[in-house]
Amino acid sequence: MQTLFDHKAHQEILIRIDNLTEKSKPIWGKMDVAQMVKHCQMPLLVATGKMELSEDIGILKRMVLKLYKPIMYNDKPWPENITTPKDFKVTDQYVFAVERDKLKTTINEFHNKALNMHWPEHPFFGHFNTDQWGRMQYKHLDHHLRQFGV
Template identity: 55%
Template sequence: MNSLFNTDTQADIIKRINNLHEKSQPKWGTMDVGQMLTHCQKPLEVANGNLELNTQIGFAKKLMFKLFKPVMYNDKPWQKNLGTVKEFRITDTHEFHAEKDKLVHIINEFSTKKNKQDWPAHPMFGTFNTEQWGKMQYKHLDHHLTQFGV
């Protein structure tokens, strides 16, 4: 499984981001390209410790998310049109170039943390180790870049 902590994988993701343009259209889903770039920043900001979510979930959902957790970082691609937490839903307009530059910056910040041990807890899935964070962030970006055909 690819990881954003792998230098070649990181470079490939950034190359794919740079292949996007303002008129890139999704193959599925409702976000436009600016919204998608903004959406992709959010999980990285959580991992980087720059965004804290106060998502409260009950016991039954916690159990369900615990069972679903390995899907976040295993080798299988994510399904199209998966749901997301409300804090990651982007519905307003976002400027393409600014959001693209910001996403690349956040990816670069994240990728320097391959030796980090004290990751923040994910608001729904709990703790992830460094390897899982790297795989999960790659998988999320790959999912959305595939959504936009790059």
């Protein structure tokens, strides 16, 4: 799987986002395109320490999730309709162009942290290194861009 810290992969993601329009329709899932670009900002904000999750998953679930941790950043694309954590669910209405621009800014801020050695602990999965964060964020964005056919 590519990493969002790679210049070529970073540019490819931004181009794919620019190929979205406010009329883009999902191939699967419930979010409209504005909700999707809002949703895609959230994991990046968690990675950069700008968003904390309020959902308390408990110690047992946390232990189970650690078994699934490699799936977050391995080379297999995420399947359609995977479960969305409560804090990442987006149901309100948003302005597509505004949220798309915020997403691109957030992606660029994340990309510029390629040399970061001090990442926050993920609230569900624990520690990720820089490469794992980059792969996971690329994989998440790719998942939702495929959802909207770009």
